[in-house]
Amino acid sequence: MENVMGYYLMPHPPIIIPDVGKGEEKKIEKTSLACNSIGKEIGDIKPETIILITPHATMFSDAIAISDEERISGDLSQFRCSNIKMDIQIDKEFNIKLGTACHLEGIQSVLVDSKLLKKYNCTYGLDHGAIVPLYFVNKYYKDYKLVHITYSAIGDINLYKFGMEIKKVAESLNRKTVVIASGDLSHKLKEEGPYSYSPYGEKFDNELLESLQKGDILKAFSMDKVMIEEAGQCGLSSIYILLGAMEGKQIKGELLSYEGPFGVGYGVMKLRREENNVSNLDLLIKNKEEKFKDKLNNNNPYVKLARENLDHYFTYGRSINDISSLSSELLNQKHGVFVSLKKFGHLRGCIGTIMPTTNFVGEEIIRNSIEAAMHDPRFPSVKKEELDDIDISVDVLMDSVPCEKDELDPKKYGVIVSCGMRRGLLLPDLEGVDTIEDQLRIACDKADIDFDEEYKIEKFEVIRYKEE
Missing domain, CATH: 3.30.700.20 (Hypothetical protein ph0010; domain 1)
Structure with missing residues (x-):
C-alpha cells in the first residue's frame, strides 16, 4: 500500500476566501468548488501528515527551507482579514529524516526556525501560500501534522530529487501522507491583472496543464525558458517537487478547474501514479x-x-x-x-x-x-x-x-x-x-x-x- 495517498496542485488566491473576497470570490466559483473537492478528499483519506510546498514563505536562494518549530501559525491580516487564523503542529520527526536524507544526497536544504530567520530580518509563520489551500482542507479535516516547505532556485532536477526524498521518508516512517503543491500560474493573463500583460501567459498555462494531464514530465521540464520568465508564475517549482514525489511510475493529471478572471491563472488538479513503471529521473538527466x-x-x-x-x-x-x-x-x-x-x-x-x-x-x-x-x-x-x-x-x-x-x-x-x-x-x-x-x-x-x-x-x- 502506498504511503503517499494524494498528490494535488492548488492555487492560493486570498480573494477566494469569502472573508477576504467579500463577494469577489464568486468570480472564481469553479476554483472554489474544485478546492473544496480536494479538501473533502483529503478529509476522507485522513492523512497523518500533509506536505505543503509554498512559494511565499521566506525563500533562500541556495537551499530549500523546511519550517522546524513545534508549531506554525499565521493569519490573513495582510489581506485585511484577521479572523482567518491557523495554528498547526509540525511533523518534526519527518523534518529531521527529510533534512538528513537531503544532506546525504547532496540536496541543498535547511531546517528553519524563528532564531535563524531573525538573522535575515524575517519572521517564522504560515504564509498565504499555505493558508489558502489549508483553509479548504481544514473545513473537512484537522487531525494532521504539517511539513511546511518553501522551494528554492537550486535547479529543476534537484527540486525533483527533493520530491523523491519526501516519498522515501513517508515510506520509511510508514506515514500516511498527502502532498500539496501550492502555486498560481501566469500572473500576466490580462492588462488589468497584477502585472503587465504578456502573450506568453496563456501559452505557459496551457502547455503546463496539458503536460501534467498527459503525464508528460519531460515536456513539463523542457518548456521554453523565455516563456517561463515572461509568464510571471509562482507554481512551477512547487510542481517539480510534487512530480519528484511521484517518481517511478507513469502519471496522469485530472484538471478539476482552471480560471483566470483577475489576470492570474488558477489551476486545480489531482495527479495519480499509474501502474506502469518508468524512471522519469533518468529521462530528465539524459535530456539535461x-x-x-x-x-x-x-x-x-x-x-x-x-x-x-x-x-x-x-x-x-x-x-x-x-x-x-x-x-x-x-x-x-x-x-x-x-x-x-x-x-x-x-x-x-x-x-x-x-x-x-x-x-x-x-x-x-x-x-x-x-x-x-x-x-x-x-x-x-x-x-x-x-x-x-x-x-x-x-x-x-x-x-x-x-x-x-x-x-x-x-x-x-x-x-x-x-x-x-x-x-x-x-x-x-x-x-x-x-x-x-x-x-x-x-x-x-x-x-x-x-x-x-x-x-x-x-x-x-x-x-x-x-x-x-
Missing part, C-alpha cells in the same frame, strides 16, 4: 546531458567562445591563448562586450566593457567571460561543477550616441548616464525594466547619481547572442 552537448556544439561563435574559454580556464587555470582558429568576425571588430551568466534563470555573474579594451571582440569575450565567472563582486566565484547549469549570453555593444530621455526605449536601447566622473550603464531588454524611468533610475543608482541631478544620457544598441 543532451542540452549541455548542444551548448558545447553551439554554432554561434560568440557564445561558443565564451563557453570554450570557461571550460579551458577551469581545466588548465588560464584563458585560451591560441586564437588562430577564431572566426573573422571575432578578429576584425572592436566593440565593448558584456558576458552574462545565468544559473536556473537567475543572474550568476555579469561583467563587461562599455568601450573596447582589447584588440578585437574575441579578446573582449575571453577577458570578460572569466571576469563574469570569477570577479563579479555581487556573487561568489563560479565553480567548475556549476558550468553544466549555467547559460551564457554575450552582448556586443554598438557605439553610443547622445540622446534625450524621450528617445529611449528600454527594450531596444541600452543607456549610459554620466555626471562628471560618475558613469552608469544598463543593458536593454532586461526582465523587470519596462519603462524609461525604471531604466534611468537603475542606471543612476549604479553611477551613484541622484535621479534629480542633471546628467547626460547616451543610448546604444546591442546585438545579443544567447545559448539556446
Whole structure:
C-alpha cells in the first residue's frame, strides 16, 4: 500500500476566501468548488501528515527551507482579514529524516526556525501560500501534522530529487501522507491583472496543464525558458517537487478547474501514479546531458567562445591563448562586450566593457567571460561543477550616441548616464525594466547619481547572442 495517498496542485488566491473576497470570490466559483473537492478528499483519506510546498514563505536562494518549530501559525491580516487564523503542529520527526536524507544526497536544504530567520530580518509563520489551500482542507479535516516547505532556485532536477526524498521518508516512517503543491500560474493573463500583460501567459498555462494531464514530465521540464520568465508564475517549482514525489511510475493529471478572471491563472488538479513503471529521473538527466552537448556544439561563435574559454580556464587555470582558429568576425571588430551568466534563470555573474579594451571582440569575450565567472563582486566565484547549469549570453555593444530621455526605449536601447566622473550603464531588454524611468533610475543608482541631478544620457544598441 502506498504511503503517499494524494498528490494535488492548488492555487492560493486570498480573494477566494469569502472573508477576504467579500463577494469577489464568486468570480472564481469553479476554483472554489474544485478546492473544496480536494479538501473533502483529503478529509476522507485522513492523512497523518500533509506536505505543503509554498512559494511565499521566506525563500533562500541556495537551499530549500523546511519550517522546524513545534508549531506554525499565521493569519490573513495582510489581506485585511484577521479572523482567518491557523495554528498547526509540525511533523518534526519527518523534518529531521527529510533534512538528513537531503544532506546525504547532496540536496541543498535547511531546517528553519524563528532564531535563524531573525538573522535575515524575517519572521517564522504560515504564509498565504499555505493558508489558502489549508483553509479548504481544514473545513473537512484537522487531525494532521504539517511539513511546511518553501522551494528554492537550486535547479529543476534537484527540486525533483527533493520530491523523491519526501516519498522515501513517508515510506520509511510508514506515514500516511498527502502532498500539496501550492502555486498560481501566469500572473500576466490580462492588462488589468497584477502585472503587465504578456502573450506568453496563456501559452505557459496551457502547455503546463496539458503536460501534467498527459503525464508528460519531460515536456513539463523542457518548456521554453523565455516563456517561463515572461509568464510571471509562482507554481512551477512547487510542481517539480510534487512530480519528484511521484517518481517511478507513469502519471496522469485530472484538471478539476482552471480560471483566470483577475489576470492570474488558477489551476486545480489531482495527479495519480499509474501502474506502469518508468524512471522519469533518468529521462530528465539524459535530456539535461543532451542540452549541455548542444551548448558545447553551439554554432554561434560568440557564445561558443565564451563557453570554450570557461571550460579551458577551469581545466588548465588560464584563458585560451591560441586564437588562430577564431572566426573573422571575432578578429576584425572592436566593440565593448558584456558576458552574462545565468544559473536556473537567475543572474550568476555579469561583467563587461562599455568601450573596447582589447584588440578585437574575441579578446573582449575571453577577458570578460572569466571576469563574469570569477570577479563579479555581487556573487561568489563560479565553480567548475556549476558550468553544466549555467547559460551564457554575450552582448556586443554598438557605439553610443547622445540622446534625450524621450528617445529611449528600454527594450531596444541600452543607456549610459554620466555626471562628471560618475558613469552608469544598463543593458536593454532586461526582465523587470519596462519603462524609461525604471531604466534611468537603475542606471543612476549604479553611477551613484541622484535621479534629480542633471546628467547626460547616451543610448546604444546591442546585438545579443544567447545559448539556446
